[in-house]
Amino acid sequence: MNANRYALVALVVVLALAPVLIGPRASYFTRLAVIAFLYIASATAWDLVGGLAGQVSFGHAAFFGVGAYVTAILVRAGVPLLVTLVPAAVAAALYALLWGWPCLRLRGPFFAIATIGVGEATRLAALLWEDVTGGATGLTLPIGRTSPLVSYYLALALAMTSIVVAMLVRRSRLGLGLACVREDVDAAESIGIRSGRVQVQALMISAAIVGVAGGIYALYLFYVEPGDVFAFNRSIGLILMAIIGGVNSLWGPPLGAVLFLGLEQVLATWFPSAHLGIYGLLLIVTMLFEPRGLASLVSRRPWSASAGS
Amino acid sequence: MQLLLQVLIYGVILGGVYAVMAYGLGLVYGVMRIVNLAHGAVLMLAAYGAWALHARWGIDPLLGATIVVPVSYVLGRVLYRHVVSRVTHGPPMAAMLLLFGVGLCARNLAYLVWTGDDRSIALTYGLSTIDLGVPVPMTRVIVFVVALATTAGLFLVFRYTHFGRAVRAVARDPMAAELAGISVPRMSARAFGAGTALGALGGVLLATLYVVNPEFGGPFLLKSFCIIVLGGMDSMPGILAGALTLGIAETAAGVYGGAAWQDLVSFLLLVVILVARPGGLPSLVRS
Numbered sequence: 180m181n182a183n184r185y186a187l188v189a190l191v192v193v194l195a196l197a198p199v200l201i202g203p204r205a206s207y208f209t210r211l212a213v214i215a216f217l218y219i220a221s222a223t224a225w226d227l228v229g230g231l232a233g234q235v236s237f238g239h240a241a242f243f244g245v246g247a248y249v250t251a252i253l254v255r256a257g258v259p260l261l262v263t264l265v266p267a268a269v270a271a272a273l274y275a276l277l278w279g280w281p282c283l284r285l286r287g288p289f290f291a292i293a294t295i296g297v298g299e300a301t302r303l304a305a306l307l308w309e310d311v312t313g314g315a316t317g318l319t320l321p322i323g324r325t326s327p328l329v330s331y332y333l334a335l336a337l338a339m340t341s342i343v344v345a346m347l348v349r350r351s352r353l354g355l356g357l358a359c360v361r362e363d364v365d366a367a368e369s370i371g372i373r374s375g376r377v378q379v380q381a382l383m384i385s386a387a388i389v390g391v392a393g394g395i396y397a398l399y400l401f402y403v404e405p406g407d408v409f410a411f412n413r414s415i416g417l418i419l420m421a422i423i424g425g426v427n428s429l430w431g432p433p434l435g436a437v438l439f440l441g442l443e444q445v446l447a448t449w450f451p452s453a454h455l456g457i458y459g460l461l462l463i464v465t466m467l468f469e470p471r472g473l474a475s476l477v478s479r480r481p482w483s484a485s486a487g488s
Numbered sequence: 489m490q491l492l493l494q495v496l497i498y499g500v501i502l503g504g505v506y507a508v509m510a511y512g513l514g515l516v517y518g519v520m521r522i523v524n525l526a527h528g529a530v531l532m533l534a535a536y537g538a539w540a541l542h543a544r545w546g547i548d549p550l551l552g553a554t555i556v557v558p559v560s561y562v563l564g565r566v567l568y569r570h571v572v573s574r575v576t577h578g579p580p581m582a583a584m585l586l587l588f589g590v591g592l593c594a595r596n597l598a599y600l601v602w603t604g605d606d607r608s609i610a611l612t613y614g615l616s617t618i619d620l621g622v623p624v625p626m627t628r629v630i631v632f633v634v635a636l637a638t639t640a641g642l643f644l645v646f647r648y649t650h651f652g653r654a655v656r657a658v659a660r661d662p663m664a665a666e667l668a669g670i671s672v673p674r675m676s677a678r679a680f681g682a683g684t685a686l687g688a689l690g691g692v693l694l695a696t697l698y699v700v701n702p703e704f705g706g707p708f709l710l711k712s713f714c715i716i717v718l719g720g721m722d723s724m725p726g727i728l729a730g731a732l733t734l735g736i737a738e739t740a741a742g743v744y745g746g747a748a749w750q751d752l753v754s755f756l757l758l759v760v761i762l763v764a765r766p767g768g769l770p771s772l773v774r775s
Binding site: 235278281282284285287288289291292293295296297299300303304306307411415418422452453454455456457458459460461462463466467470 | 522571574578579582584588589591593594595596599600706707748751755756758759762763
């Protein structure tokens with residue numbers, strides 16, 4: 180475990196120094212890395228709800244969009260850049276409270292479909308509310324106030340934060356409560372866990388992280404538009420990352436996020452018209468052969484008798 | 489007053505079509521407790537099927553349905569037998585996510601085969617209207633009649649045929665059904681096929697009213713789900729009532745609020761009913 184920890188610290192140090200070391204050619208690398216870090220942060224956050232709490236959300240793009248818009252609007256109003264990420268987190272968490280409180284009383288497919296509804300309703304509402312969101316044309320941020328390097332370090336910090344938060348939540352009373360509720364609601368309630376409450380807390384933590392990811396995305400792109408930040412495909416992307424990597428695990432979602440980004444780049448270059456089908460096939464294949472994702476392949480050591488099953 | 493009448497008539501017609509579209513989702517949920525997230529893709533592919541038959545050979549969509557629907561039944565049954573049934577005993581969400589993957593593949597297929605352009609079926613009798621207090625296009629009337637016939641047919645099938653009774657038995661209690669000599673896997677596969685076929689019929693009917701594109705299915709999947717939730721998940725009269733409610737609510741929102749509201753209605757209704765009345769409309773009557 181200790182060796183792992185040192186390896187991780189080393190990885191973070193290398194990533195922190197990478198743009199400096201690579202130097203002027205770093206722009207493609209930093210651009211890709213920003214997205215990778217945001218994916219890692221969001222997928223890890225999604226898994227707190229989708230994996231640990233066992234409530235598959237098809238609506239996380241809503242948090243991403245809320246965060247992106249809060250940041251964009253505040254930056255346009257002249258608020259300092261870094262400060263805007265705090266309200267982005269708070270707004271996303273409050274939005275999670277707003278619909279999580281009613282919807283998390285639902286379980287399994289009911290919750291999942293309710294989140295599709297919430298996600299789509301949010302996107303439509305953003306499109307309609309033109310005074311604030313700029314409608315389909317979106318909002319442009321004043322260009323040149325952030326360098327790609329700032330986004331890079333912000334995104335790196337968020338990815339690290341997200342993983343640390345996931346680690347802490349999993350070890351905490353909250354995490355144990357969530358696992359209990361996932362396995363058996365009635366049993367969990369009977370030992371005094373308030374199922375609705377712990378799940379709303381998990382959703383709010385998850386939403387805050389995804390909201391900040393949205394905010395950093397807005398700073399990085401200088402442009403937000405409902406069709407992009409609230410896109411249903413964003414929510415699907417998060418589900419795919421977590422599922423390919425391995426739901427309900429600490430390292431599955433980050434692994435899945437990196438693989439998904441790689442896949443996305445490959446598909447965008449060589450098979451632009453087949454990406455949906457490939458994602459679909461991946462989902463089908465994962466569900467048929469390894470529903471617990473790649474992380475379970477890694478952790479399943481051939482010499483360990485208790486592994487497998 | 490005229491406007492109100494219009495809302496009611498158009499709403500009921502729309503509701504009838506919605507009912508056909510939602511029966512399939514309700515049937516699959518009722519029997520297997522799986523929410524078929526590929527249902528939207530079924531609607532979309534069937535709508536394209538009807539469009540292609542009409543565009544290439546001039547086959548009327550309703551005649552085309554006699555080809556599209558049986559084909560869908562077979563495809564649905566095969567899909568269940570060879571793919572979906574492998575994960576029904578796995579983690580609870582596995583089947584749902586797998587079917588979502590199937591839906592993504594189908595959407596991609598549609599983009600590749602038919603591109604993202606809007607397609608519409610122009611019927612020769614589409615322009616003539618019938619006066620029912622307000623003028624109603626002929627297509628809508630015909631489509632509504634088909635929807636009513638389907639509803640009546642389903643009622644008879646569930647009530648009087650072996651298949652219908654067996655499916656209801658499996659829905660009620662799979663183990664008891666098995667003990668009574670019903671093959672649950674076989675009935676599940678047939679029910680999945682029937683659900684797909686009903687979805688296909690719904691898709692064909694919708695294709696006569698709306699333009700078709702690869703994203704056609706998404707909103708209708710949500711609407712179907714909204715309807716079966718309104719209808720208390722597995723009762724046919726419930727689904728019909730839910731469909732009529734949504735049809736009227738949507739039409740009213742479109743007339744009084746504007747087209748954008750029309751899309752929001754089903755989402756709002758869905759969330760409100762899930763939260764306030766998880767039992768759906770039937771629970772209002774019972775309690």
